[in-house]
Amino acid sequence: MKALDFDYKPLLLVPVLALLALPLIGSGSTWLTLTVAGLAMGMIIFIIASGLTLVFGLMDVLNFGHGVFIALGAFVATSVLGAMSDWTGSTELWRNGVAVLPAMAAAMLVAGAVGVAFERFIVRPVYGQHLKQILITMGGMIIGEELIKVIWGPQQIPLPLPAGMQGSWLLGGAVIEKYRVVAVVVGVLVFAALLWTLARTKVGLLIRAGVQDREMVEALGYRIRRLFVGVFVVGSALAGLGGVMWGLYQQIVVPQMGSQVNILIFIVIIIGGLGSTTGALIGALLVGLMANYTGFLVPKVALFSNIALMVAVLLWRPQGIYAASK
Numbered sequence: 001m002k003a004l005d006f007d008y009k010p011l012l013l014v015p016v017l018a019l020l021a022l023p024l025i026g027s028g029s030t031w032l033t034l035t036v037a038g039l040a041m042g043m044i045i046f047i048i049a050s051g052l053t054l055v056f057g058l059m060d061v062l063n064f065g066h067g068v069f070i071a072l073g074a075f076v077a078t079s080v081l082g083a084m085s086d087w088t089g090s091t092e093l094w095r096n097g098v099a100v101l102p103a104m105a106a107a108m109l110v111a112g113a114v115g116v117a118f119e120r121f122i123v124r125p126v127y128g129q130h131l132k133q134i135l136i137t138m139g140g141m142i143i144g145e146e147l148i149k150v151i152w153g154p155q156q157i158p159l160p161l162p163a164g165m166q167g168s169w170l171l172g173g174a175v176i177e178k179y180r181v182v183a184v185v186v187g188v189l190v191f192a193a194l195l196w197t198l199a200r201t202k203v204g205l206l207i208r209a210g211v212q213d214r215e216m217v218e219a220l221g222y223r224i225r226r227l228f229v230g231v232f233v234v235g236s237a238l239a240g241l242g243g244v245m246w247g248l249y250q251q252i253v254v255p256q257m258g259s260q261v262n263i264l265i266f267i268v269i270i271i272g273g274l275g276s277t278t279g280a281l282i283g284a285l286l287v288g289l290m291a292n293y294t295g296f297l298v299p300k301v302a303l304f305s306n307i308a309l310m311v312a313v314l315l316w317r318p319q320g321i322y323a324a325s326k
Contacts, residue, residue: 010321014285021293029173034292040180042288043187044249048242049268049280050194051235057275058207058231061123062130065137066239067258068144072114073107073240074247074257075152078159080106088162096162107244108237115236119229148255156254159247183245194277207231267306271313273320282321
């Protein structure tokens with residue numbers, strides 16, 4: 001889509017929400033602390049949701065088993081980081097990165113490998129059948145959670161932040177946690193990589209063309225099924241990466257953590273517009289900010305605030321913020 005045709009109005013939703021919250025919070029330093037925390041939470045949710053958005057937008061698959069890849073990524077990270085305690089215990093950020101990056105890579109690799117089997121045996125038989133997709137992928141998630149319990153046990157496992165990522169910086173009177181800044185940076189990198197791949201590479205062009213006219217792409221000699229399997233694997237790997245980020249954010253992991261996050265993920269992709277990467281980013285940032293602002297102002301309604309946000313957005317745009325083509 002041409003830049004001149006792009007609808008920029010939804011991009012204003014995030015700053016508008018932040019500015020509306022400022023007078024309600026009162027203190028500028030508290031507002032800045034909550035805003036950075038909300039943006040970081042939103043970026044982590046976006047990383048998790050981006051995989052599901054990719055799978056639905058390009059493959060038309062409703063994968064309710066997405067949560068198992070989140071939990072799997074987090075548990076793989078506990079094993080990798082647990083074996084690198086000398087690096088995670090260092091107060092030097094670069095040494096922490098040497099530990100965290102392999103943990104992320106291993107989580108993405110394992111989640112992607114499991115995604116191959118998940119697509120082949122669970123998703124492939126129900127392509128084009130949304131109701132069956134919902135039922136069978138939920139069943140797949142339950143089985144996956146039980147297998148995680150077999151390997152790592154049913155109890156929660158601590159996933160502490162590396163020493164160099166703990167603590168915070170003071171900006172005026174605001175407290176900016178180091179890990180939240182890291183989460184924002186990782187989220188921006190994932191978003192940029194997705195946009196670049198889909199818009200600027202041959203693989204992205206073929207995938208988007210395959211969505212629009214599968215027969216034409218296959219007539220040109222390309223195996224669109226393999227491309228779609230690749231999309232599913234990438235979506236699963238992104239969920240694994242998001243699981244690492246979310247586990248470090250919560251600092252504990254449990255086998256059910258994926259299913260617990262699923263509600264937020266689906267709120268995000270509904271707000272953003274099913275299949276829209278840009279919409280998912282905006283939706284995730286709105287959800288993160290809303291959760292932090294209402295958690296501070298009115299804790300009792302924090303659980304329902306994002307549902308209210310989703311309703312408000314859908315009343316404005318019933319198809320979500322953006323169509324899947326954006």
